[in-house]
Amino acid sequence: MAEQIHSNNVAKHNPDEVVVDIEHISKSFGGNEVLRDINLQVKRGENVVVLGKSGQGKSVTIQCIVGLLNPDEGTVKVFGDVVADMDDRELKALRTKVGFLFQSGALYDSMTVRENLEFPLTRVLKMRDQAEIDQRVEEVLDGVGLLDAVDKMPSDLSGGMRKRVGLARTMIVKPEIMLYDEPTTGLDPITSREISELILNMQKKYKTSSIIITHDMECAKITGDRVVIMNDGRYIAEGSFDELQNSDNELVRSFFNETT
Numbered sequence: 318m319a320e321q322i323h324s325n326n327v328a329k330h331n332p333d334e335v336v337v338d339i340e341h342i343s344k345s346f347g348g349n350e351v352l353r354d355i356n357l358q359v360k361r362g363e364n365v366v367v368l369g370k371s372g373q374g375k376s377v378t379i380q381c382i383v384g385l386l387n388p389d390e391g392t393v394k395v396f397g398d399v400v401a402d403m404d405d406r407e408l409k410a411l412r413t414k415v416g417f418l419f420q421s422g423a424l425y426d427s428m429t430v431r432e433n434l435e436f437p438l439t440r441v442l443k444m445r446d447q448a449e450i451d452q453r454v455e456e457v458l459d460g461v462g463l464l465d466a467v468d469k470m471p472s473d474l475s476g477g478m479r480k481r482v483g484l485a486r487t488m489i490v491k492p493e494i495m496l497y498d499e500p501t502t503g504l505d506p507i508t509s510r511e512i513s514e515l516i517l518n519m520q521k522k523y524k525t526s527s528i529i530i531t532h533d534m535e536c537a538k539i540t541g542d543r544v545v546i547m548n549d550g551r552y553i554a555e556g557s558f559d560e561l562q563n564s565d566n567e568l569v570r571s572f573f574n575e576t577t
């Protein structure tokens with residue numbers, strides 16, 4: 318009997334597969350040593366939170382994963398392929414599988430919410446079937462609770478709503494990996510919690526693997542299967558939120574005391 322082919326091929330993947338493999342990467346800018354021997358493995362379906370103070374190289378790490386920056390030493394592999402060795406065509410293909418919610422989360426201000434969401438479908442996925450496009454737009458907007466806003470302009474939305482649309486726009490191509498850079502920064506605590514819960518829902522619904530960069534402890538607690546702490550360009554500890562919160566290491570504990 319013919320094997321059933323899944324449009325979403327999550328089912329056939331090995332759950333222990335490492336989808337992002339960061340091995341001994343270092344990165345400096347001039348004399349500024351930002352990353353010093355960073356190692357991080359993300360498994361399929363896992364949400365990994367990276368906690369770290371400002372200026373620690375968290376965003377630089379994310380840029381190395383999508384090939385916007387290359388490390389000076391070490392390698393970053395995504396789905397087993399070395400990102401720094403990819404040519405333009407391979408990088409483009411990579412970016413259809415890896416969704417990236419920028420720290421600024423910028424939308425196109427001159428486009429409606431619908432047009433913002435259609436953009437990656439028509440430009441990146443080259444979709445042409447309008448019924449299919451409409452269906453994707455509705456599904457993803459419904460997922461972030463903003464179906465009503467489909468014909469609004471970004472300027473008519475609150476900061477939290479814009480973040481949600483940004484999230485929807487990243488999710489609409491159904492990336493296998495999501496990179497969230499400070500998804501809750503600048504939002505009030507209630508909206509931050511809503512965004513964190515959306516990130517968790519996205520993981521459950523689409524079985525994505527994610528890296529969530531944050532210094533929002535509640536976001537870390539809600540979204541993270543595993544938490545990694547970055548200090549001085551190195552990863553100094555990893556574990557569950559509760560394990561790290563109760564760590565014997567004072568420096569590790571200090572991350573939790575300062576902000577909660």
Ligand SMILES: Nc1ncnc2c1ncn2[C@@H]1O[C@H](COP(=O)(O)OP(=O)(O)OP(=O)(O)O)[C@@H](O)[C@H]1O
Nearest residue numbers: 346349351369370371372373374375376377378420
């Ligand atoms: N393209 C670049 N050229 C030169 N220096 C850079 C570049 N990108 C980042 N840096 C430097 O690398 C360091 C780490 O920056 P990065 O943006 O990764 O920090 P971060 O941990 O994301 O901080 P934040 O929490 O404030 O977002 C900073 O000192 C920054 O000035």
Ligand SMILES: [Mg+2]
Nearest residue numbers: 375376420498
């Ligand atoms: Mg940053």
